[in-house]
Structure formats: C-alpha cells, structure tokens
Amino acid sequence: MTTTIELTAKDFKGVDPDWCPGCGHFGVLNSIQRAYADVGLQPHEVVTVSGIGCSSNAPGYINTYGMHTLHGRALPFATGVKMANHELTVIATGGDGDGYGIGAGHFTHAARRNVDITYVVMNNQIYGLTTGQMSPTSRPGLTTKSTPFGSIEYPYNPITAAIMNGATYVARGYSGDIRGTTKLIADGIRHKGFSLIDIHSPCVTFNMENTHDFFKQRIKKLDEVEHDASDWKQACDYAMEWGDTIYTGLFFEVQSPSLSQLDPILKEGGPIAKRDLQLTPEQVDRLKSRLM
Amino acid sequence: MTTTIELTAKDFKGVDPDWCPGCGHFGVLNSIQRAYADVGLQPHEVVTVSGIGCSSNAPGYINTYGMHTLHGRALPFATGVKMANHELTVIATGGDGDGYGIGAGHFTHAARRNVDITYVVMNNQIYGLTTGQMSPTSRPGLTTKSTPFGSIEYPYNPITAAIMNGATYVARGYSGDIRGTTKLIADGIRHKGFSLIDIHSPCVTFNMENTHDFFKQRIKKLDEVEHDASDWKQACDYAMEWGDTIYTGLFFEVQSPSLSQLDPILKEGGPIAKRDLQLTPEQVDRLKSRLM
Amino acid sequence: MSSYDMAIAIGGEAGQGIATPGDILARLFVRRGLYFNSYNAFQSIVRGGHIFLTLRTTEEMKYSHGDKIDLLLCLNQDTMDKHLHFMKAGSKVLYNSDKITPGKAADGVQLCGLPIADLTGNARAGLNQNTVAVGAILYLLGMEFQVLKDSLTQQFQRKGEAVVNENIKVAQAGFEHAIKQFEQFPDEIPMLEKPRGVWSGNDALAMGGAVAGVKFYAAYPMSPSTGVLHWFANNGRNIGAMVRQIEDEIGVANIVIGAAHTGARTLSATSGGGFALMTEAIGAASMMEIPTVYIDVMRAGPSTGVPTKTEQGDLWQALGASQGDFQRFIVAPIHAQDAFNLMPEIFNLTDRFQCPGIVLSDLLISEGHYSVDPDELDFFPAIERGVTITEPAAGNTGYHRYKFTENGVSPRAVAGLEGYIHVVATDEHEENSGLISDEFTNPHKRRAMVEKRSRKFENIVAEIAPPEIIGPADADVTLIGWGSTFAAMHDALPLLADRGITANFLSVKWIVPLHTERIAEVFANANHTIIVENNQSGQFARYLRGETGLVPDGHIRKYDGEPFMPHHIADGVEENLKNNTEQFIPFQEIVV
Amino acid sequence: MSSYDMAIAIGGEAGQGIATPGDILARLFVRRGLYFNSYNAFQSIVRGGHIFLTLRTTEEMKYSHGDKIDLLLCLNQDTMDKHLHFMKAGSKVLYNSDKITPGKAADGVQLCGLPIADLTGNARAGLNQNTVAVGAILYLLGMEFQVLKDSLTQQFQRKGEAVVNENIKVAQAGFEHAIKQFEQFPDEIPMLEKPRGVWSGNDALAMGGAVAGVKFYAAYPMSPSTGVLHWFANNGRNIGAMVRQIEDEIGVANIVIGAAHTGARTLSATSGGGFALMTEAIGAASMMEIPTVYIDVMRAGPSTGVPTKTEQGDLWQALGASQGDFQRFIVAPIHAQDAFNLMPEIFNLTDRFQCPGIVLSDLLISEGHYSVDPDELDFFPAIERGVTITEPAAGNTGYHRYKFTENGVSPRAVAGLEGYIHVVATDEHEENSGLISDEFTNPHKRRAMVEKRSRKFENIVAEIAPPEIIGPADADVTLIGWGSTFAAMHDALPLLADRGITANFLSVKWIVPLHTERIAEVFANANHTIIVENNQSGQFARYLRGETGLVPDGHIRKYDGEPFMPHHIADGVEENLKNNTEQFIPFQEIVV
Numbered sequence A, B: 001m002t003t004t005i006e007l008t009a010k011d012f013k014g015v016d017p018d019w020c021p022g023c024g025h026f027g028v029l030n031s032i033q034r035a036y037a038d039v040g041l042q043p044h045e046v047v048t049v050s051g052i053g054c055s056s057n058a059p060g061y062i063n064t065y066g067m068h069t070l071h072g073r074a075l076p077f078a079t080g081v082k083m084a085n086h087e088l089t090v091i092a093t094g095g096d097g098d099g100y101g102i103g104a105g106h107f108t109h110a111a112r113r114n115v116d117i118t119y120v121v122m123n124n125q126i127y128g129l130t131t132g133q134m135s136p137t138s139r140p141g142l143t144t145k146s147t148p149f150g151s152i153e154y155p156y157n158p159i160t161a162a163i164m165n166g167a168t169y170v171a172r173g174y175s176g177d178i179r180g181t182t183k184l185i186a187d188g189i190r191h192k193g194f195s196l197i198d199i200h201s202p203c204v205t206f207n208m209e210n211t212h213d214f215f216k217q218r219i220k221k222l223d224e225v226e227h228d229a230s231d232w233k234q235a236c237d238y239a240m241e242w243g244d245t246i247y248t249g250l251f252f253e254v255q256s257p258s259l260s261q262l263d264p265i266l267k268e269g270g271p272i273a274k275r276d277l278q279l280t281p282e283q284v285d286r287l288k289s290r291l292m
Numbered sequence C, D: 001m002s003s004y005d006m007a008i009a010i011g012g013e014a015g016q017g018i019a020t021p022g023d024i025l026a027r028l029f030v031r032r033g034l035y036f037n038s039y040n041a042f043q044s045i046v047r048g049g050h051i052f053l054t055l056r057t058t059e060e061m062k063y064s065h066g067d068k069i070d071l072l073l074c075l076n077q078d079t080m081d082k083h084l085h086f087m088k089a090g091s092k093v094l095y096n097s098d099k100i101t102p103g104k105a106a107d108g109v110q111l112c113g114l115p116i117a118d119l120t121g122n123a124r125a126g127l128n129q130n131t132v133a134v135g136a137i138l139y140l141l142g143m144e145f146q147v148l149k150d151s152l153t154q155q156f157q158r159k160g161e162a163v164v165n166e167n168i169k170v171a172q173a174g175f176e177h178a179i180k181q182f183e184q185f186p187d188e189i190p191m192l193e194k195p196r197g198v199w200s201g202n203d204a205l206a207m208g209g210a211v212a213g214v215k216f217y218a219a220y221p222m223s224p225s226t227g228v229l230h231w232f233a234n235n236g237r238n239i240g241a242m243v244r245q246i247e248d249e250i251g252v253a254n255i256v257i258g259a260a261h262t263g264a265r266t267l268s269a270t271s272g273g274g275f276a277l278m279t280e281a282i283g284a285a286s287m288m289e290i291p292t293v294y295i296d297v298m299r300a301g302p303s304t305g306v307p308t309k310t311e312q313g314d315l316w317q318a319l320g321a322s323q324g325d326f327q328r329f330i331v332a333p334i335h336a337q338d339a340f341n342l343m344p345e346i347f348n349l350t351d352r353f354q355c356p357g358i359v360l361s362d363l364l365i366s367e368g369h370y371s372v373d374p375d376e377l378d379f380f381p382a383i384e385r386g387v388t389i390t391e392p393a394a395g396n397t398g399y400h401r402y403k404f405t406e407n408g409v410s411p412r413a414v415a416g417l418e419g420y421i422h423v424v425a426t427d428e429h430e431e432n433s434g435l436i437s438d439e440f441t442n443p444h445k446r447r448a449m450v451e452k453r454s455r456k457f458e459n460i461v462a463e464i465a466p467p468e469i470i471g472p473a474d475a476d477v478t479l480i481g482w483g484s485t486f487a488a489m490h491d492a493l494p495l496l497a498d499r500g501i502t503a504n505f506l507s508v509k510w511i512v513p514l515h516t517e518r519i520a521e522v523f524a525n526a527n528h529t530i531i532v533e534n535n536q537s538g539q540f541a542r543y544l545r546g547e548t549g550l551v552p553d554g555h556i557r558k559y560d561g562e563p564f565m566p567h568h569i570a571d572g573v574e575e576n577l578k579n580n581t582e583q584f585i586p587f588q589e590i591v592v
Ligand SMILES: Cc1ncc(C[n+]2csc(CCOP(=O)(O)OP(=O)(O)O)c2C)c(N)n1
Pocket: A052, A053, A054, A055, A056, A070, A071, A094, A095, A096, A097, A098, A099, A122, A124, A126, A127, A128, A129, A130, A135, A203, D220, D221, D222, D223, D249, D273, D274, D277, D304
C-alpha cells in the first residue's frame, strides 16, 4: 500500500505561511520540512500537532496530517496521537508562550514520561500572535505591551528544565541556521523518546531586542567547543550562558525506553487505534466472570 | 495594635486532624506549627494556603488565616495573597499530586518568579485522599489502584526541578524528623524568595513501599556530608540519589530579589490591599488627560 | 402478600471493615438470584468518620435503597446512638454487647447483643466482630450456614487455611448464638433459579465503554469517578485497552481527542471540578469534529463541595461547557444497567455525528452497587462508525475534511492513512481546513461552516428513543425527573398507591437532544405534574422550560448531599397535592 | 434636514498603517465635539490580510458604525475591488491612482484618484500615501488645513521636526490636489462647543475598574480582551495598581481570588477559551464567598473560532460556569460608557453579596473606539463594601466567617487582621469554617449552608435598576436584545420609522439577576416582539424562555463574525412582520 519514493522538503509544503516577512518561523518551518525529507518520512505517516500562536500555525503549512489545537495543549494532543498509533511519527510544534507558559505542566510531564515525540519550539521570547506581550522566556527589562516599563521576571530556561524533567534529547537551534536546525530536528525525530528542539526564532514585529542581528552576533555551535552530550552538568552550564555567547546544538542525549516501549499493552496487538472495537468472546467471558 | 507575646507551637493549633493514625502528615503539621513559633510569627500575620488532598487539609488544623482552595492551585492563590499584602507571611502547603501533578505549571512559574512564599509539600508519592493512585513522584513499579501492575513512569524530582526553575531555597525533609524539618521550614520562611521544602511524609494506608521504615533506613542528612548549598550541581547530585541513601537537608540556597522586591509598585504606598479604593483627583486628572 | 424486601444497614467508622460484610452479604443475595442494591453514606476522609452502608435485597426489581431498615448492624456506639430511632417494630439491631450500650428502642424492635469476646474466645475480637455478626445475620435471614462457609472460604483463601478456618469458626459462633438467642425474620428468603452478579455504576459505565470498543482510557483521579479509572486499570490488559493517568484533567480532555483522531474510541471520566477544566477541550473536539466521550460523575457542589455526597448539580455546567454554539450530546443514565446500555449508543452517535458526548452520572448511580444479570447485557452491541474512513487510498483522493454535505456530516478520515492527508483545526475553517480566521475572514464562508455543523443536529432527536412513561396511564400525578432520580421515583409509586394516589413518572435521560414533543405530550396528558431533582435551583426544570415552555405544578428538590428515599417523594407529592407547597424539600432522617 | 452623519472607510492590509489616518481623523472629529465611533474588521494575522476600518462621526449620538459609507479610502487594489460596489450616489472613493485601478462605480460616485508620486515628489510615496489621503479627505469634509497641521505636529513631534514638516508638506499636497480636482461633500461639518475624547470599550472596562478601586489586575493575553491588560500595564503606576501577567488563565482566575482575600479589589479579563479555563475558580470564589470580577470579551466561537470577529456566544458558558448551584452576578454592558458605569456597580454588588461577578463584553464593544465626554463620567463613584471588615480587633471576637444571618450575608474579615482568624474553604463548611465534607457530613448543616448562600440572592433583583425601553410607546414592534446589540437596535429605529414601522427596544444588561417582571411587562405591552442576538442558537432567547416562559414572535440572528448593521435589523423586522420568516439571518454585504 505505502509507496516509498524519496521525497524532498518540497513534498512537505502545505499552504503558504502568512507570517510577517522576515519572521524567524519561516526558517524553522523550512527546517522541519527538510528534516522530514532527510529522515525519509512519508507525509501520511507523520502527524504535526500544534497549539495556538503564530508558530502554532505551522501544521497548516506542512503537508502531513496536522492538528491545530488549543493554546498550550499541543503535547497532550500529540501524546494521544502517539499512544493510540505508535507507528506514526509525531511532531509537536509551538511557541514559547504555548509551550513554556500555559503549557509548562504538560511539558514537564511529557518530558518526564519520555513520550516519543519531537517537540519543536519556536522561541521568540514574546507572544507574537496576541501582538506582543512578555513570555516566560522574555529577558528582564524587555519592554512589551504588557511590560511597557520592562519585564521584571526571571526567564525560564527550557534547556535546563527539559534536562531536569527527564527529556532524553535536548537541543537548541537558531532559525537563521537552517542546515543546523534541520539536523537537530532530524536527529530528534530519529531519537526514541522525548526530544526538545528549542529554536530561537526572532519575532521581527514585536521583539526589538532578540533580533536576527542579536543572535547572529552571539550564536556559537556546541560542535565548536568540547561538549559531551551525555554530561548533563556541562549541558546545563552551556545552556545557562546568555551573554556574548549563546550556544546552539545538541546539549544532552541519553537513551532510555520511551513510554510506548514501556507500556506492555503495546507489546503485541499493534497500535491501539487499529484494534477491533468489538471484544472477543474470550474477553467478554473474562469480564462476565468478574461480575459473578 | 499588634500584641507581640512569644508564642509556642500550641498557639498555632487549629482543629484536630482527621488523618489516618500514623500518617506522615502529622509530623509535617507539627513542624509547621513549631516553625511559625520559632520564627516568632503572630497567627494573624500568617496565611496558610493549600489546594485539595489529605495534606492540603492542613490550613484547617493550623491557627492562622487559612485558605483551603482548589486541587493544584495553592500557589496562584498564595501568590495573590502575597502580592496584595506583602506584609503577610504566606505559606503554601500541599501534596505531591497537588503540587507536582496538576500544579506543575504553577510550581514552575512561582519558582521562576521567586515569589516570596514558603512551599511545604508533603510528598507521599501517592494520591492519598482519592484512596491511592500513582503520583508524579511514585517510583517505577509501585502498585497503586491506577497501576495495579506497577507504575511505568519515570518519577519527577522536585528538588532538581525547583533548582532549575529558579527557586532560591530548596530543601528536603522527612516527616519523622520533626526537629530537622522544623528548622528547614523556619529557615524557608526567613528566606526572601521562593522556598521549597519537599518532605517525605509516608501515606501509611496506600503506599506500602515508601513507608516510615523505608525512609528511616535510608535518610542521611546533608549536614553529615560536605555540601555547599550554593553549588547547584552538587545539590542536584545529592538530590538525584535514591537508593540506599536518601538525603535530607538544605540542598540549595541563593539570594536574589523576590517578586515583591522587584515590582516598583510596592516600593511605596504600602500593601496594595490597604490602599484607598477611591482614586485621587490627581490620578483622575491624568486618566482624563489621556482620553483627550 | 408483598414480595420479599429486606434492607440491612451497617454503620461504623472508616477502617472498621464495613465493606467486607457488605460484600459477603451482597454475594450471598445475588447467588440466590435476588435483586440487590446498596448505598454507602460516607465522608471525605480515609479513616474514622461515620460510614453507613445500606444493603437492600428484593424479590422484585427495586432501584433505590428504600425507606426502611429491617436489620441494623452497629459496629460502634455512634451508629447505635444515631440510628436506633429510625428502627421500627419488627426490625432487629445487632451490636457488640461487650462494647456498645443499646439505647431505647421503639416497641417491637429486637435488640440483639453479641458478646463478641465470649463467642470468639477473645481472639482478635475487634477484627472478627464483623464475621460474627454476618454469621448471626445469616441465621436471622433464614439462610443455611453452608453458603456462608463457602463464601468465607472463597473470600479468605488467599490468606491461607488458618485464616479461613478462623473466620468460619467465629461466623459459626455468631450463627449459633443467634439460633439460641434471636428470633428469625418471619419472611422466608427466596431462592431463585438463576444467580446474578454484582457491579457498581462505575463498573457499568466502564464496561459499557469497553463493549463499545474503548481502547484508550485516560483520567485524573477524582471522586466519585475514580471507579471507572480503577476498572480500566484492572481490566485494560484483558480488553487490549491502554490506560493512562495524566497530570491533570486538561491533559486528559485533550489527550483523548488526540487519540480519537487516529480512529480509536476514547473515554475519560471525572467529576464537576475536573469537568470544569475539561470544557475548553470539549469545544475543541466539537470544532475539529472529533468524537470522544466525557463522563462527569456529579457530586454535591459547588466547588469542592461534599466529595462523597450525591447531587445532580452539573446540568448547566454540561449545557454551558465551553464558549460558542456547538454540537455535543448530553445524556444522563437513569441507573447502572442503563449506563452500560447508553455507552455504545453514545459512542455510535458521536462517531456518526462527529462531535463529543457528555455522560452525566452521579455519585448515587456510580458508587452504588447493584445486582446484574450478565445475560441481560449486550456485550456485542452494533458498532456504527458512520462515515469514518479507516482504510488508505491510493493517489490523490481530493479529500476535504470539512466537505459541505446535505446533513452536515463530512466523511472523516483518521490520521495516518495514505490518501487523506488533512489538518483539523479549532480555528474556523473552510471545507479544505484552510483557516477562515486568517488572511481572509469571509463571513459567508464562516456562516456556511457554522450551518454545516449545525445541520448535523437538525433532526437529531429522531436518532434517540423517546423517554417512556412508567406506571398507570391517567394517574393523579405525573412525576418528571432525569438521571438517577429514576430509582426513588420508581420505588415511590407503590408507596403512593398505598396512600391512595395513583402516579406515573417519566425519567428523561437524553438532555441533548431533548425529546421535547414527547415531554410536551406527557405534560398535556397529565393531571398534575411534579419535577423531581437532586439539586437546589431546579436545573432541569429551568432547562426544560427554556426548551419547551413547560412549567410543572410542583417541584420536589433535595440538596443536602443525600439521595431521595422513595417516601421523600411520596411525601412531596402528598404535600403538593394538598397545595401546601409548590416546592417540597424533604427532611433527611438518616444523618451519618 | 437630518443632522450631520459621515462614515469614512479605510481599507488595506495589516502593516499599511491604517490606524494612523484613523486616529488622526478620530481626533479631528472629537475635537470639534462631534460624536464618533469606529469598527475595525480584520484578521488573526499580524501583517497582510485585509483590514477595513469604518469611522463614523455624527452630530447626534449614534452607537453603531451605520449602514452607508460616504467616503472610501482604498490603500490597495483589493479594497477597491471588494468594496466599490457598496458605494452609493453622492459618495466618494479615494485611491492612489499610480497603483490602483478603479472599478466601475455606481452613478453619482465620485472617484478621486491621487497621483501620489507626483504629489509627494516620490518621497517615500508608499508610507506617505496615507497622509496625502488625509489631506484630501480634510478638504472633502470641508475642514481647514490648520487643524490637520496641528494634529500632524502633535502626532509626529517625537520623531523630530523633519518628519513633522515632511508630513505637513504631503498632507498639504493632498489637500490642494483635492481643492483642484474633487468636489466637497455638501453638508457642512459642524463645530460644537465642547471637545470630546476617544476611548475603546476595553479602555472603558479598565477605567471603570480603576475608578471602582481595582488595585490588582492579572491576566493572560487573549484577543479581544488584551486591551484591558494593556490599559492596566500603561496606567497601573498612575493609579497605584499592581499588574501581573500570569502563566495561564487558571493561574489568573485563582490569583485574583487570593489577592481579593486580603481586601483588594481585583479584576481580570479574558475571552471565551480562557474563560473556560477559569470556571472552576469562579465556583471556588462563590463557595469561599470572596468577591472578584471576571471579564469575558466574547469573540466568534466555538473553540479558537475567529479570534478577530465578534459574537455573543458565551452566554450559556457564563450561566454554566463551574459545577453546582452557586451565586454570581452576570452583566453584559450595552456600550462602552455603560461598561464604565457598570464596573463600580458590579464591584459594589460583589462586595456586598460576597461572590464573583462576570462581565460579558464582546469584540464589538471592546475593540470599537468611541467618542467620550469625560465630564459625563463619574470618576468618584460610591464605594460600597457591605459588611467587609478591614480593621483589626483586640482579643477574641468569636468571629465565624460563615455565620448564619437573615439575608445570608456574613461579615467578611479580610486576611491579616488581628481578631478575625479564620479559614475559607471550597469544601462545604459550617459557620466556623469546619468542613462538613470531613468526618461528619451532616445533611442538615449542609442544607442550611446552601440555603444561607442562596438567601443572598433571594431578593437580589431589587438591587439593580430594571432595563428601560427606548423609543415610542405602543410601537408596532418591540425589539429585545442584550449587550452590544444595543448599538444596531438603537440606530435601526429611524430606519424603521422611514419605512413606516414604529419600533422601540429593550436592551437587557443584567443577565443574573434578570429583571423578569419588567421584561414580562414589556412583552405584555408589546404588539410584536423580536429578539435580536449575535449568535446562532438564540442563547438569550432560550435563557429568557427558561426564566420567564416568554417567547417572541420572531428572531433576528447573526453569526458570521460581523456585527449587525442597523439595516440588517430593519430588514429583519420587515420580513418578520410580513410573516415571511420567523427567524431572519441578515446577509453580510461587506466582506473583508
Ligand atoms: C486559552 C487561551 N488563552 C490565550 C489565548 C490567546 N493566545 C493565542 S496565541 C498566544 C500566545 C502566542 O505566543 P507563542 O506561543 O509564544 O507563539 P508566537 O505567536 O510567539 O509564535 C496567546 C496568548 C488562546 N488562544 N487561548
């Protein structure tokens, strides 16, 4: 049934994005599409799931199955898809507000459970779609519509948080670096378990501080330094650096069984979604005998 | 107005708890009451806020202002109290399900913002009040009513999570050690900023693994080892240990301005809650002039 | 004379092991083929407090725990003090005479003291008092000891022979003491041909889901819905279903939609507070047109309220769940077996009409235990998935997920199929899923899509059976209720007949769609109408008036946390007919 | 003849700077003391898409953006293509003739091409086309150039003299081109004595909160409510109020209760999806008896829906917010100034009756801009806190938070006071806050506490003013609406009069409590009743029938995302009177 022709990024193009010209999310979208092709996926084998936000519009722009759901809820939806049909490749896409603000609880627990999802966050350190308010990753002092005198909150570090929550693949990209980001996403898809790829993706309309220029001046690749991705302490050290240098690359990776590998119900019988709805007479007999 | 007599733990006693005999929470309650006395607080200057759970019944058992709120929401309520009247001492109490399960998002952000709240979690690695289901801190293999064949989830580590989220005082206690726990709570109250005291507090009815005996055999105090509480890496190392030795004590402490210290609105004018509701003519004139 | 009807109440505190004698007696009754039901009044506390378990067994089908107690077993002084006054002539009161002092009983009440220490040779007397009592009860009911022996053997065999023997010994002591000291009940306990089983309402909901094909169950624990989670946790492996405990109800409500999008039938259950958190997702499921079913087991509210008490207080929450106008089914089962039957029905409807379904159960139904005859249950119900596409297609099918159709239902392809790639979206969208909220917000397209969805429900009432009136035609009074009040209304009819009032009743289960024509017909044919509901504000009465304009002649309401007993309704009818009161609130006699 | 009434529409795409000419014109109008209102039709996209801003200025108070466009400014070809057909004789269409090709206009429409490159000497022509156009518009309206000069100076002075001069230069070029090429509108634009200001509905809500004493505002951004957050963020320091952006709406809904418990007046605003997440907390506030106010600015649903479009779709969500029966106020302001006035009123009520309040605004009111006369606003409204205790007391006061009282209101001590230590609880509780859900669940105490709370609302309708009918008595038709439909109903009356139909209307703002008697009176006195609402299922009609049994003769509904224009209502009335249709859904002519 499944025809396996080699596909290219183009085959994963959906409708044209209506993001602002120059928006960082274009680069991320591009990288996701390339990564799908690089991994050798077929569009119908992939489900791209998002919440709500500029970044969360991505599923419509991608030629795979897509779920464009509720603000902050991409991960529960994605987990549902993956658990019910673990043969599918499931990617969650979203923004910093969506994932680390309203979605922080789900992020914590999806990472902890090591659900086999690749989570691509387009982190612009602002709420874009709602026209520019502080986000959990906004840096102190950032002036936004909700902080006209500058933010006074300590920012959330998604990399260190993901590592501590139990994510087994944790990376940071920059949307201007399509080649690097593509590789991080592709490896994240290949990784079995929960992978986070947090991507700095400038909002050119509302965040006047964390711009393309800002990152271009500061980004340094972990490849260029000595970093052992199995060493969480070093990973956190690099991830915490936020000054003249900001690191991108794979911070942390470890192999441990993912939730679908752990749940005995998936050991045989194939995906939940494809099982017969009607019970078998044997199953019914067991249910009946429990009643008596 | 305020009369300052030296009070003892007794003065902080509310109605008698209806916990199961032997429940770990008794020790925590006791420690909280002692800590209030040790810090020299007056009952009416304190607000004890909780969610819902066996542990969350604590406010009724304590003679201070109390809010017994919604499951998982102790921290937003407590933050509201603290922000509106930062002269009050605000303690949040709760369980592992309440705080790290449904409340994980709030926990993340309250820690990040360094709200000056002391958060006392009675961690029994189970959902007690709902008669025994897996919690986020349940260890793999634990059989509970929702995991009759054993939990397959990786547990949440509140200590390392709190440190990475930005909490500025992070400790672990054991409810059987009332003296030690009292000190940790008292120091947490004295600390300016968000403090977590995660306390192993066995559920004698539903968790047959993480019992008093279990902890008595394993607990070792950080005082007994060389530990620098300003070193987050060492703190995480000790916190991750979960075998023959389980550490209690102060894992991490750092001083940085709390949210009420940072918000310029509190720099003068006293607590929000005590301000005149009616605007002044000058304030109104400024509002009017903005309209024109 | 009247058929066999025996109610046994056991009172004590949490931790005194009330469940065990309750379970043993229940099994003994249903093995004789008798009907059985039980109601447990307890508190939100794990040990201590006061528990009062009422077990009723009958020869004819009864749904409520009734109005009388024939036998009261006091496991502590408190029970004696609180409930003795309720006991009428001909009833019996058992108690441990070593520890409990009986109060002053009404004439004709037999006080049956059990000298537990003596009878058990003092061996672990506290723990064994329940078994002694069960032995005594067995005699009082006129059963042979052998059946109890078998039952105890089965119950304790996991704990070894010594425990079995010990239990049999003390039970026998109780039995023999009763022979010597107490009088049996005059009515002979029937022995019918076919044994029955026992289940709870939560078991029925879960099993109904299982036979409907639920293969993914997710939940966050919340009383009184947790029994559904426990059922799936215990039975999931047998039926090949995944069971996930999630971090909160928001996660639950959304994960089941994600799973359903792959084609699985998915289910979750919660109570009012958790349901409040789920509402946003319910609107999302409807907008994306993905079927899934949410159970709200109602408890006494508002807010945390009284977690261990019953109420029908979430009707308006279900009606008002999530913003905007959208399609969803709402059904309130009227008893446990109805709950089982409704699950496949609502799953078929949600699949066919591609929207979520809400099941409003309550603590009374869900935590009650009932006899059940498995042969009356359809374990292989028809599975109707409507125009759900689950097979791949080759090439470009030109598939549009939200295609305009005459009845508003668009063929739904599940995720992962070759040939049907599409996006589902909570933003308003076009036939091809393009967002109408973006770039060009076309009001005509928006209107057309709203109307497409709403067409699905235009003739929806034809899809469900109209509610049936029960009882004599042309009765003096017609009672109208919804959901769990079925039990008390059903059992109130004979009481009313005894008082010279003929009554019939209508139990509405489908809230959306509402069978307005049938209900209007019932009102039109009634001599006097009374709405019965277990809440304060008359949630159903207000909803019904809004949909039909119908206003009853009277109301009977209860909101003290306890369910109606049949005589509460009979009293209310009498009062109302005498025109004493338009709204009757019964007094709860049993206080735990 | 009729008084001055001028509607200007500006169409283009997001990012073309439509707001600036809109703001300049608005300021020019209100400085002349004219009434003004504007409606912006746009999409959920930050740049691109199609924006259509309608500005209406009138000599007499009008509430809606009206039915006609007198002057259309096309910033791109798309606007020309889409909206030219809408232009009637006597109207004018401005456009950049370098880039935009006019279509075929109706007779009597003046097409006014602006050769922007010529007029500006090509200097940054794109950016300046708006300013050229404003210059031309000024002439067409018959205003002197000087006022625009002042306005531009003020607008651009932050950017330096060069920018100011540049803008004045190109504006003047537009003005002079118009003098030479175009015909002025015949009506003279009035100059009244007293200048007005401008605000949005969200400004009005926020400022109403500020004068009511809000000192703690928390929110999570959500369109179309975010304007309230932005207002507080900008003005909080002036009024001494704390403003917090929280991680999600659940946090928001709960943090405001915590803050209110210390005695502060607290406020938050969201839209439907966020409100869904807040409902659990609203029930909690009511159970704990802590006052706070939640604003839901409704947008087109269900689910994410159409974030930039209006609808009155959350009425049932508000009515069904949270489980169980509990007390809360629900009010739907009918226009911006009403929103301002209602805020102190609902804060006083929630303080006096110790429960939450819900304000249902919608995108139409909240994001619309309106002229306002600050002297008509009460910035020092009475603050009534009822029996709120904010001063400490010495010694043991024997204080019980939930004391039984005749009217159900118990004195409420705020947290932190000496002498009043107590616990507030979401579990059912006794007078002294002891939990009824624990240890002993006493049904009588439970019932008494439910009744205490419900007594608070027994005579609550007396606390609010009844809705007033507007228009002639004994009219042919009586329109009934709620909330924002006030504007279109108000402005439809003269249209109907022109068509020979006398009409009056009732705009209901208080949903809970509902003034059932007054509404019944209005129905009784009406010759023909029609309910007008901006949703599909008739949410208010269904609620009204449930509360009163009243059923109107017809319905006018709209659910395409756009608000009613007055003629939509007039058409609906006509159709309905002709008995052509019981339910009229107007066709939306302007499509953006
Ligand atoms: C429950 C809920 N709350 C709020 C919103 C409004 N909202 C839509 S997108 C968004 C934030 C988007 O920020 P982010 O996730 O960082 O994405 P970005 O637009 O920056 O790419 C918010 C608050 C919503 N849709 N639903």
